[in-house]
Each structure stands twice: as structure tokens, then as C-alpha cells.
Amino acid sequence: MKFIKVNNYEELSRTAANFISAQVIVKPNCVLGLATGSTPIGTYKQLIKWYQKGDIDFSNVISINLDEYIGLKGDNEQSYRYFMNTNFFNHINISKDNTFVPSGISEDFDKECEEYDKMIKSFGGIDLQLLGIGVDGHIGFNEPSDVFEKNTHVVTLHKSTIDANSRFFSSPEEVPTKAITMGMTSIMQAKKILLIANGKNKEEILNKALFGPITPKIPASLLQLHSDITVIYSEE
Ligand code: PGA
Numbered sequence: 474m475k476f477i478k479v480n481n482y483e484e485l486s487r488t489a490a491n492f493i494s495a496q497v498i499v500k501p502n503c504v505l506g507l508a509t510g511s512t513p514i515g516t517y518k519q520l521i522k523w524y525q526k527g528d529i530d531f532s533n534v535i536s537i538n539l540d541e542y543i544g545l546k547g548d549n550e551q552s553y554r555y556f557m558n559t560n561f562f563n564h565i566n567i568s569k570d571n572t573f574v575p576s577g578i579s580e581d582f583d584k585e586c587e588e589y590d591k592m593i594k595s596f597g598g599i600d601l602q603l604l605g606i607g608v609d610g611h612i613g614f615n616e617p618s619d620v621f622e623k624n625t626h627v628v629t630l631h632k633s634t635i636d637a638n639s640r641f642f643s644s645p646e647e648v649p650t651k652a653i654t655m656g657m658t659s660i661m662q663a664k665k666i667l668l669i670a671n672g673k674n675k676e677e678i679l680n681k682a683l684f685g686p687i688t689p690k691i692p693a694s695l696l697q698l699h700s701d702i703t704v705i706y707s708e709e
Contacts, residue, residue, distance in 0.1 A: 474683065474696075474697070474699075474702050474703075474704065475702070475703040475704070476683070476703075476704045476706070477703065477704065477705045477706070478706050478707070478708075479705060479706070479707045480707065480709070481707055481709045482515055482671050482707055482709055483515065484707065485512075485515065485516075485669060485671055485705050485706070485707040486515030486516045486518065486519050487519055488705050489513070489516040489519075489603070489667060489669050489705055490516045490519035490520045490523065492601070492667050492703065493505065493516065493520060493601065493603065493667070494520065494523055494528070494529050496600060496601045496665070497529055497530070497531065497534055498529070500600060501530060501532075501533045501534070502533040502534065502535070503534060503535070503600040503601065504534075504535045504536075504537060504596045504597070504598065504599050504600050504601075505534055505535070505536045505537070505599070505600065505601055505602075505603070506536075506537050506538075506539065506599040506601065506602030506603060506604075506655075506659075506660070506663055507536050507537070507538050507539070507557065507561075507603055508538070508539050508603045508604055508605050508613075509538070509539070509540070509553045509556045509557065509605075510605040511671075512605040512669050512670065512671050513603060513605060513669065514560055516603070516669065517560050517561040518560075520561070520565070521561065521564040521565060524564070524565045524566065525564075529565075530566065531565045531566050531567040532566050532567070532568065534567055534571065535571045535572075535573075535596055536557075536562075536567060536571065536572045536573065537573045537592075537593055537596070537599060537655075538553060538554075538557060538572075538573065538574040538575070539604075539612075539613035539614070539654060539655045539660075540553060540575060540613045540614045540652050540653060540654035540655065541553045541554065541574055541575045541576065541577040541652060541653050542577050542649035542651070542652050543577050543582075543627060543649055543651040543652055543653060544577055544578070544649050544651070545577045545578075545649060546577065546578055547574070547576075547577075551641060551642060551647075552577060553574055553577075554574040554577075557572065557574060573589075573592060575589050575625065575653040575654070575655070576653070577649075577652075577653065582627050582653065585625075585653065586624060586625040586626055586627065586653065587624075587625075589625040589653075589655070590624050590625050590656075590658075590659065593655070593659045598659070598662050598663065598664070599659065599660075599662070599663035599664070600663070600664050600665065601663065601664070601665045601666075601667060602660055602663035602665070602666045602667070603667050603669070604660070604666060604667065604668045604669070604693075604696075605668075605669060605670065606668060606670050606675060606678060606679060606682065606693050607633070607634055607637065607678075608633055608637055608674060608675065608678055609631055609633045609634060609678070609691075610678050610681065610682050610690070610691035610692055610693045610694065611631075611634060611692055611693070612660060612668075612692055612693045612696070613654040613655050613660065614628050614630065614634070614652040614653075614654035615628070615654055615656065615657060615660075615692040616628055616629075616630065616631050616634065616692070617631065617689065617690045617691060617692060618689050618690075618692070619689060619690075620689050621657045621689045621692065621695055622656045622657060623656045623657055623658045624656040624658060624659075625653065625654065625655050625656050625659070626653070626654065626656055627651055627652070627653050628651065628652055628653075628654055629650060629651055630648075630649070630650055630651065630652055635648045635650065657692065657695055661695060661696075661698070661699060663699075664701065665701045665702075665703070666696060666699050666701065666702040666703070667702075667703050667705070668693070668696065668702065668703070668704045668705070669704075669705050669706075670704070670705075670706045670707075671706075671707050671709070672707075672708070672709070673708050675706070676706075676708065678691070678693075679704070679706060681694070682694045682696065682697075683696070683697060683704065
């Protein structure tokens with residue numbers, strides 16, 4: 474594991490964006506696993522700037538997102554599809570047809586989950602997976618549990634996740650209680666993983682996840698077994 478401690482959020486964002494752009498330059502038709510949340514926003518902003526300067530071309534990139542809230546359509550401002558469009562995809566030359574976010578609306582979520590995993594496999598898996606980490610140790614929406622959930626699945630969000638994410642909603646009651654998330658297999662099978670964490674409130678869980686026992690009570694702890702993981706952390 475490579476652990477990079479940087480001085481501030483700006484440096485974190487630039488370093489993470491460098492990793493992603495290196496991946497896109499080396500393999501222009503790569504599969505990027507992307508994440509939502511406040512941490513990657515600066516990374517996406519930096520990538521947009523480099524795209525606008527003409528330094529990166531996303532036209533052949535495929536992106537696969539980790540998760541989505543159940544019950545929210547893609548045009549809902551709180552949905553992760555909307556987040557990705559507004560914070561990243563609308564500003565670069567990626568083809569929207571090549572961007573995948575699980576659907577939060579489905580008649581048959583078992584089928585939706587199965588198809589998401591099949592879709593990931595059909596692209597040969599993920600080249601570089603970007604991850605944030607929740608204060609409870611979740612990655613994607615793989616919440617603490619008695620088992621590591623292997624496949625894409627529907628999950629009931631934990632109170633700490635709902636509380637943390639309520640800052641994006643007008644009240645905690647509005648936060649959806651369920652989500653659909655990529656499982657641990659697709660994440661662990663990514664060729665490279667880039668985990669970004671910002672702020673003192675992430676330090677304790679990061680230490681536990683990266684240096685403590687591997688346990689499904691802290692889903693991110695499984696990342697210790699990945700052979701090519703880089704962690705970028707800023708205290709600020
Ligand atoms: P954050 O979320 O980037 O908004 O802190 C991280 C996560 O919950 O995965």
C-alpha cells in the first residue's frame with residue numbers, strides 16, 4: 474500500500490487527479506470506477522481544468538459509479554447520477570452512453586444488481602477505482618455488516634451514513650434510507666485502487682481500516698489485501 478499524506482484539500486485533489494489522468498493517458502479506453510461525496514469534487518474540478526486546457530481526452534473512457542440512492546431518479550438533484558453529470562460528465566468529452574451509475578428506480582432490483590455486475594464484467598473489470606471512505610468505514614455503500622457483500626446489492630443505510638449525508642439534503646428525513654451499491658468483489662478486482670480521505674474526522678477510521686484487523690465491521694479494511702492501492706489523506 475502506498476500512503477501519501479498531503480497538506481491540504483487542494484493538494485489531495487491535484488494528486489488524485491494526477492493519478493486519474495495518468496491512467497487515462499496510458500490507456501485512453503480505460504474503465505474508471507468513480508465515486509460521489511464531497512471528497513472527490515476537487516479531483517473532478519481539477520480534471521475538468523486539465524480537459525479544458527486540452528491535456529486529457531475522455532472520449533474513449535468508460536466510467537462505472539459505485540452507488541445510487543434507492544427511490545431517486547437520475548434527474549433528482551440529490552441523486553448520484555445528477556451529481557456525476559453536474560460535477561463532472563457535463564464538463565468533459567466523455568460519451569454519456571459510456572457512463573454507468575446504478576439505477577435507483579427499478580421494478581426488480583435483483584435483476585438490476587445482477588445486470589450491473591454483468592456489465593462491469595463485460596468491460597473486463599475496472600482499471601482504476603476511486604474511493605472515498607465513510608466515517609463508519611463504508612466504501613461505496615458497503616456498510617458495516619457481519620459479512621463482506623460480494624455483489625452489487627441493495628443496502629439499508631446506517632444512521633451514521635444518513636446523518637453524514639444529511640448535509641446535502643434540507644432535513645435528515647429526506648435522506649433515502651436505502652441504496653444500491655457495487656459489492657466488494659468488483660471493487661477488489663479493480664486493477665488499481667485510489668482511496669481519498671479528507672479531514673481530521675476521517676483519521677480514526679482510516680487508521681482502523683488500513684492498519685487494524687480485516688473485518689466486515691469495517692468494509693474498507695478488506696482493501697488491505699489489494700495489491701495496488703494508493704491512499705491519499707489530508708488532515709485539513
Ligand atoms: P464524503 O463521503 O466524501 O462526502 O466524506 C465519503 C463516503 O461516504 O464514501
